[in-house]
Amino acid sequence: MTLIAETKNLTRRYGTSLAIDNINLEIPQSAIYGFIGPNGAGKTTTMRILTTLLLPTSGQAWVAGHSVTREPLAVRRMVGFMPDFFGVYDNMKSWEYLEFFAAAYGVPAARRSNLIGELLELVDLGHKRDAYVMDLSRGMKQRLSLARTMAHNPELLILDEPASGLDPRARVELRELLKELQALGKTIMISSHILTELAEVCTHIGIIENGHLLASGDVQTIMRSLQPHRIYEVHLLSDLAAAAALVVDMPGVLDVRVLSEAMPPMIQIDHEGDDQSVSAVLQRLISGGAVVTHFAGQVSDLEEVFMRVTAQHVQPQPAGAG
Ligand SMILES: Nc1ncnc2c1ncn2[C@@H]1O[C@H](COP(=O)(O)OP(=O)(O)OP(=O)(O)O)[C@@H](O)[C@H]1O
Numbered sequence: 625m626t627l628i629a630e631t632k633n634l635t636r637r638y639g640t641s642l643a644i645d646n647i648n649l650e651i652p653q654s655a656i657y658g659f660i661g662p663n664g665a666g667k668t669t670t671m672r673i674l675t676t677l678l679l680p681t682s683g684q685a686w687v688a689g690h691s692v693t694r695e696p697l698a699v700r701r702m703v704g705f706m707p708d709f710f711g712v713y714d715n716m717k718s719w720e721y722l723e724f725f726a727a728a729y730g731v732p733a734a735r736r737s738n739l740i741g742e743l744l745e746l747v748d749l750g751h752k753r754d755a756y757v758m759d760l761s762r763g764m765k766q767r768l769s770l771a772r773t774m775a776h777n778p779e780l781l782i783l784d785e786p787a788s789g790l791d792p793r794a795r796v797e798l799r800e801l802l803k804e805l806q807a808l809g810k811t812i813m814i815s816s817h818i819l820t821e822l823a824e825v826c827t828h829i830g831i832i833e834n835g836h837l838l839a840s841g842d843v844q845t846i847m848r849s850l851q852p853h854r855i856y857e858v859h860l861l862s863d864l865a866a867a868a869a870l871v872v873d874m875p876g877v878l879d880v881r882v883l884s885e886a887m888p889p890m891i892q893i894d895h896e897g898d899d900q901s902v903s904a905v906l907q908r909l910i911s912g913g914a915v916v917t918h919f920a921g922q923v924s925d926l927e928e929v930f931m932r933v934t935a936q937h938v939q940p941q942p943a944g945a946g
């Protein structure tokens with residue numbers, strides 16, 4: 625696994641307050657890495673360090689092997705950053721805006737005109753080429769801002785809350801665009817405080833809260849590690865209690881509930897263990913004569929996992945605090 629971005633014990637203080645505390649991130653090449661956490665968690669701080677806009681207090685960060693503190697210019701060539709706000713650009717047309725940034729990034733003049741056309745097409749703003757930036761809708765500004773981050777063809781795109789303020793349709797379009805960019809070989813780090821917004825597109829996630837990274841890795845691994853215990857629903861045409869009795873003492877089975885009033889009638893098995901032991905439970909049911917029509921683990925989505933992880937870290941307020 626090649627890492628495009630990595631941090632080791634990355635720490636940043638503002639005065640005496642600790643914004644991020646010993647963060648160890650690994651972002652593999654070609655990932656869509658969702659960086660998720662509530663307001664004030666430290667997302668923007670981490671992203672600004674990775675883009676060399678902010679120095680760490682201690683610890684290190686690398687992009688494509690280049691240190692953000694020792695080789696900031698090399699890092700900047702590799703990274704495109706979309707900040708969480710859109711600056712004010714009076715009297716500037718969309719194409720002029722991109723021209724300005726392409727020139728700033730050192731794209732040769734002869735190449736710029738084609739590049740601007742390509743970028744506007746990519747973000748679906750070809751028809752707004754001559755519109756003034758200030759007259760674009762918020763979603764269009766976001767897309768123009770995204771186009772700008774790609775002007776120097778960076779390997780890694782760091783997008784700070786690109787979906788905030790977008791309507792549902794624009795959010796869907798943004799997700800599609802992210803997938804397109806990934807298909808073009810880009811790696812994307814994208815922050816949000818809303819997990820469902822990212823659940824569908826992310827290959828990896830990091831969950832940050834209060835400056836601490838609570839979980840990080842590929843989506844499947846995180847889901848599995850956070851739900852060691854799962855509930856399996858078994859629908860049966862045969863006697864429920866008899867089926868429950870077959871499996872109640874098996875390894876990994878924590879509890880079995882008989883839900884004869886449910887539609888359809890079922891048993892629910894609380895299970896903790898690997899796939900082998902799940903499979904053994906099903907085999908025992910069948911060989912014991914149970915007539916199974918459905919056997920499936922309840923799915924919990926990323927949102928649920930997020931709530932569970934962050935809930936474990938909620939600090940109780942001391943009495944009288946406020
Ligand atoms: N320039 C600054 N000066 C002092 N404190 C700051 C500064 N920038 C951020 N902080 C503090 O650092 C912590 C992390 O802020 P950061 O902006 O990184 O969070 P975030 O996860 O991006 O939040 P949001 O979802 O609101 O954008 C917060 O407690 C914030 O108050």
Ligand SMILES: [Mg+2]
Pocket residue numbers: 667668669708784
């Ligand atoms: Mg932020």
